Amino acid sequence: MPTEDKPEVADATKAAAENPYTQHHVVQKGDTLSKIAREYYGDAMLYPKIFEANRDILTDPNKIKPGQRLRIP
Amino acid sequence: MMMKRTAWIAAVAMLALAAGCANQKGPATQAVADAEAALAAFRDDAARLLPDDLSKVEASLASVKDSLAKADYKAVVAASPGLSNSIAALRDATASKKAEWEAANAAARERWGAYAADLPKMVEAIQSRVDILGKSKRLPRNVSQQAFDDAKAGLDWMKSSWAEATDAFNAGNAVEATDKAQAVKDKGNEVLGLLGLAPSS
Numbered sequence: 001m002p003t004e005d006k007p008e009v010a011d012a013t014k015a016a017a018e019n020p021y022t023q024h025h026v027v028q029k030g031d032t033l034s035k036i037a038r039e040y041y042g043d044a045m046l047y048p049k050i051f052e053a054n055r056d057i058l059t060d061p062n063k064i065k066p067g068q069r070l071r072i073p
Numbered sequence: 074m075m076m077k078r079t080a081w082i083a084a085v086a087m088l089a090l091a092a093g094c095a096n097q098k099g100p101a102t103q104a105v106a107d108a109e110a111a112l113a114a115f116r117d118d119a120a121r122l123l124p125d126d127l128s129k130v131e132a133s134l135a136s137v138k139d140s141l142a143k144a145d146y147k148a149v150v151a152a153s154p155g156l157s158n159s160i161a162a163l164r165d166a167t168a169s170k171k172a173e174w175e176a177a178n179a180a181a182r183e184r185w186g187a188y189a190a191d192l193p194k195m196v197e198a199i200q201s202r203v204d205i206l207g208k209s210k211r212l213p214r215n216v217s218q219q220a221f222d223d224a225k226a227g228l229d230w231m232k233s234s235w236a237e238a239t240d241a242f243n244a245g246n247a248v249e250a251t252d253k254a255q256a257v258k259d260k261g262n263e264v265l266g267l268l269g270l271a272p273s274s
Binding site for chain 2: 018019020021022023038039040041042043045046049073
């Protein structure tokens with residue numbers, strides 16, 4: 001349920017933010033979450049993992065901006 | 074007449090010898106009891122810190138106790154000073170070693186905090202990536218199947234070794250704990266490399 005997921009997502013995001021071993025990707029022009037997921041995971045369909053780890057700066061998985069620093073869990 | 078005199082002298086000599094032995098029984102028994110008590114006072118520390126040296130002293134003590142059991146009190150009394158010196162030397166060496174161990178353990182306890190703060194995050198980050206790659210239809214170009222398999226095995230080793238390190242620390246063995254923790258960190262950096270993640274500096 002969405003209302004139950006929100007705290008978990010927030011906790012996951014916070015934990016990822018505090019973890020120095022989490023990889024990061026700076027968004028380039030032409031990047032999409034699918035493209036980034038393919039680069040780091042080999043599978044574009046895993047883009048929700050990146051979206052969920054960056055819910056504090058992303059509101060829509062289709063809207064990312066060059067220069068954004070994304071966590072790659 | 075001559076025979077009677079000889080027998081008399083022999084009898085007196087036997088009595089004197091018996092009296093002499095009897096005179097040494099008390100000191101011999103006391104010497105063994107003292108040696109056992111002195112060794113018991115630090116035996117546990119010696120067994121942990123200087124087991125080989127302890128074995129030698131215990132062998133000497135066993136030999137003296139054997140002489141006592143055979144009523145060879147003269148041998149016991151003769152061997153006691155040497156045994157006493159050996160026990161004193163072992164006691165001093167054990168005390169010195171214990172002081173060294175406690176200093177090293179105190180330093181390791183201070184280092185432990187950094188490992189305890191860092192390594193769970195390292196394991197967490199690797200676990201996250203392994204879980205995600207495990208769901209991927211294909212691996213990224215910079216991660217071979219062999220590297221992924223090695224990374225999974227490495228992660229399992231890290232988790233079990235970290236648990237051992239934590240147990241060692243909780244048991245008071247901070248030196249052992251930090252040695253294991255450093256091994257976990259080294260393996261973690263290796264696994265990060267296998268997964269295409271930059272190792273920490």
